[in-house]
Amino acid sequence: MSNIPTPHIEAKAGDFAKTVLMPGDPLRAKYIAETYFEQVRCVNQVRGMLGYTGIYKGKELSVMGSGMGMPSIGIYSYELFHFYDVDNIIRVGSAGAILDDVNVMDVVIGMGASIVSDYPDQFDCPGHLAPLADYHLLSTAVESAKELGTPVRVGNILSEDAFYTDRQNSKDCFRKMGVLAVEMESGALYLNAARAGKRALCILTISDHIYKPEQLTSEQRQTGFGKMIEIALETANRA
Template structure:
């Protein structure tokens, strides 16, 4: 852990907590820091990917944007795990529902992250790797949701490399395998955590439905998804 600051994170060692909450949108990181944390110090502004460290109920917690897509969160989570000594990264993002069980604003816990990405090819494994969340973080998130009367759905999600997919049959194929929702980052985060021997979890709020065409505004996605933020903050350690 001598490669700090990194090309993408301007923090010095010790400025980032052991647990980092990671929304995709850096403005959501700013919102969390300003509304949930005390004694906040900003540790990153490089590329406007804001990062902050503060206190939540006496616990030291960091929050930082991770960007869009697996290459972006792959860079940031790798550097946090391997150069800054971070033990836990909790992604708090948005997703499109693929299931009739889910409505707008529902919270999903990504137990596993199926993917159409080639991210795992770098490991030269003799088979197919299954990216999964840390069991402790999953179980703690379920318990925190119960304690705060927040309904969550736990299951398999899809981390997709494509937002606009040319294969118009892909959604139905993933749905047939029980995929709950689609997002673009969790699989890379889970793989980086596995390789580093660290912990990762993805919490998602449904911002739109692939089935019905319903969607929420960009402002809603940035400012109003407080239930998953609260779960993530409660389980930070």
């Protein structure tokens, strides 16, 4: 543990639980901790990337923001996996729907993450490595959703570096290949987990639609994702 604290996380050894929920927005991390955890303590405030540890249904869990994009979640997930001995990271975030039958407020679980990014190049694999969720976390999340009575879509999602792009119709290829939704973090998380021999999963709430004029407000994005969060917490409790 000689690498901690890190330049990005001020927590001490043992401050993080074995399972960490990771929303992009640090204020969503604060909301999750204050709404669902007991005995909450703040373990990170560096760069405003709030992290908390507490008790959920008798089990210690943590939650921390990841920031936006693969470079940001790449840093935080790497440090949690390698320096803080975290075993499981469950991303809880928002996504833009791509398919017509995926709607705003639907919950999507990413079985795999297609990537538009150079992030995978660092691993020096010939060809194209397929970033996948951990099957135990995935199957547990699906079962938890059934028990909670929340319908979910499970399938391929897209992780993309650029939110604004000059590329015309950049999602059309993924749409015709059945990719459910687009976000900006899961590909890096899945790759980092695979490299570390750890486990990761991405659970998303649809906040807008790429091909339809539908979207949530910023406040709804921050606090309106209760079903997704409940699935993630129940999954984390069984991890």
